[in-house]
Amino acid sequence: MRVQKRGFHSFLRGNTPRAFALSCAALSLGSTAYLAYPSPVMAQEFQFSTVEIQGNGRVSTESILNFAGIGRNQGVSGGELNDAYQRVLASGLFESVEFIPQGSKLLIKVTEFPTVSRISIEGNSKVNDDVLSSVLQTQVRRAYAPSTAEQDAAAMAEIYASKGQLAATVTPRIIRRNDNRVDVVFEVTEGKNVEVERLTFVGNRQYSNARLRRVLETKQAGLLRFLVGRDTFAEDRVNFDKQVLTDFYTSRGFIDFEVLNVAAEFSRERDAYFLTFNIREGQKFSFGEMTTVSEIDGLDTADFQKEINIRSGQTYSPVAVENAIERIEILATKKGIDFLRVEPRVTRNDRERSLDISFALVRGPRVFVERIDIEGNATTLDRVVRRQFKTVEGDPFNPREIREAASRIRALGFFSDARVDARAGSGPEKVIVDVDLEETSTGSFSFGVNYSVSSGANLIASFSESNFLGRGQRLAFNLTTKLDDGNLSFNFVEPAFLGRDVAFGLSANYGFSAPIYADHESRDIFVSPSLTFPVAENARLRLNYKVGTNLLRNPDDNDLPATIQADVDAGEVFEQSLGYTYSYDTRRSGVNPNAGVKFEFSQDIAGFGSDVEYLRTTATVQGDTTLFNEEVNLSASIKGGMIEGRGGMDTRVSNRFFTGTSLIRGFEPGGIGPRDLDDTELALGGKFYAVASLETDFPLGLPEEYGIKGGLFLDHGALWGLDDASSAGGSEDISWRTVVGASVFLKTPIGPLRFNFTKALNKEDYDVEQNFDLTIATQF
Structure with missing residues (x-):
């Protein structure tokens, strides 16, 4: 009996589980008289006094025996023999596997996957090799695995999709060399860019389509489409546009603004997108009465009220509220008042379409910054990042200040990504600020x-x-x-x-x-x-x-x-x-x-x-x-x-x-x-x-x-x-x-x-x- 896996594809192509079961059945019927007439209460078993491995070079015999899990003179049923075969095959180390029972000896023949001697990418012009190679898991001088190559091809195609080239395909090919080596070639077919042919808005009354298009990162293909880089469809860019559009409306007083959905439809020729932002603007609100209240005993609010530079009737903007909070907290620091927090409490007046804001001065939790950990800055010195913080180790923890520091770090332009988060420190009153950076060319x-x-x-x-x-x-x-x-x-x-x-x-x-x-x-x-x-x-x-x-x-x-x-x-x-x-x-x-x-x-x-x-x-x-x-x-x-x-x-x-x-x-x-x-x-x-x-x-x-x-x-x-x-x-x-x-x-x-x-x-x-x-x- 032979149990074999051929080629770079699954065992099921050559020997289905059903075929394997039938073969095992035939073996059990024809091997011995005892197997032909089994006891009705005992399962069919094989015993192998010898297990021989052939064809392995890089993988040791002990490793293969461990994968199989078959011991000498150990009773093995047909199902357990199939399980052993599947374990060896699932190791991903072999191109083909054969289990050949020979009486009391089990012969296991394997053909190891070839070694990758060279990797090349062909057919790409719009994305360079360095970008595509960065996602490869297939490596030179390592064993070639078809499943890994397929994953690499999918990851490359995803890079093209993020740039709006949804028609791009990547196919892995191999060129066999001597000494069980292969060259791996990823053939790229880029195809045409999938452009945004039309970019429209539904539900906008205050601002025209042309004005809103200027806000978005995604652009509509036009006369110079062969030179425009942002008129291709990219899902990540659309998600960013939803946030940008929300910020645009909110900063202009539309506090109920909402992007209901973004409809992306293919053209009939399937070479372009029709992108529609379905939005709800809501009503435009302005600032109403600005007051300051204190929940801290003995604290006079008169000086803090002067720091609110917002006029009644002025169009609402969250930036104005943040600026007022910052000015109040700076004044509190100058007065030596620690752990003061400002809570803007908003009262909505729908009839007047105004927002009354009461800036409540409250005592925040006694939490200190234990340390600031900075990672990912291979070139930029720590002190360049640290000076963007107005807070240093040992200072009271201020969440708003941490958010503003994150904004200042991103505004430097030195990093493609900057994440600033706070986590619990070594004690209940301590916080560690983590800064994770990804540098970019400057x-x-x-x-x-x-x-x-x-x-x-x-x-x-x-x-x-x-x-x-x-x-x-x-x-x-x-x-x-x-x-x-x-x-x-x-x-x-x-x-x-x-x-x-x-x-x-x-x-x-x-x-x-x-x-x-x-x-x-x-x-x-x-x-x-x-x-x-x-x-x-x-x-x-x-x-x-x-x-x-x-x-x-x-x-x-x-x-x-x-x-x-x-x-x-x-x-x-x-x-x-x-x-x-x-x-x-x-x-x-x-x-x-x-x-x-x-x-x-x-x-x-x-x-x-x-x-x-x-x-x-x-x-x-x-x-x-x-x-x-x-x-x-x-x-x-x-x-x-x-x-x-x-x-x-x-x-x-x-x-x-x-x-x-x-x-x-x-x-x-x-x-x-x-x-x-x-x-x-x-x-x-x-x-x-x-x-x-x-x-x-x-x-x-x-x-x-x-x-x-x-x-x-x-x-x-x-x-x-x-x-x-x-x-x-x-x-x-x-x-x-x-x-x-x-x-x-x-x-x-x-x-x-x-x-x-x-x-x-x-x-x-x-x-x-x-x-x-x-x-x-x-x-x-």
């Missing part, structure tokens, strides 16, 4: 081109590292060059100088330029260290020192205005200055997610033994908001600046202001302001400027995935003032220019494009207009 090198009508094309090469040596430091080199000028810059930032919330920066620059509005050349070399630190919740102060040289040259002996020629004759000048910049910005961290304000004021004073002395002052005020259910973005800004010579010195042309597209559009760089009208008509720069701008961008009714938007803008400003105005026009009296324009914004894979079409309503005869401007920047 450096980049890029080479590219940017272009604008005014400055032409420039080649760009840059290197940046946001986590230099795992210290959380930022390092960057940038090179910009074209045929007649270039610029090389270096920037370094230590975000936690001396372990505090102070950023130390060091920048250096070497630049050589020939401005298109001048007939001279300028070379600048400087080094500038700086310190930046917070002075209020949304305000920062930057202190900087700058030292360097400036050289103006006239290599072509051009006829230059007297005010510029004097600067050229002065040769190379040494310059050093001290300055500061105060900035206040609520556009990202303010209570209102749809509006914000930015204010910036800076001054630099040059002198202290340098060849030039001046005081330069600039200021900017900008406000951003959205209109018409966030379909339209509106921005208004006022900018101004002045520079005055000190110690009886005049200002140099290299220090004065020149207008460009960043100030007043519709004119060439140096196109307005003081100009030499007697001879050269060159721009001379101005000592003062003031510009007011109003700008809006809006959808044009095209599908959002095309990335095309329109815009309108209005600039009104002037540039004026010179130390010596004897031969210059536009230097003494303020001459206001007004420009209106229209823009077309286009997002492309090679970079963002902006087309500006302008018309000057007020200008001077000697101004140089530029009615069209195209800017593009790309990296590759």
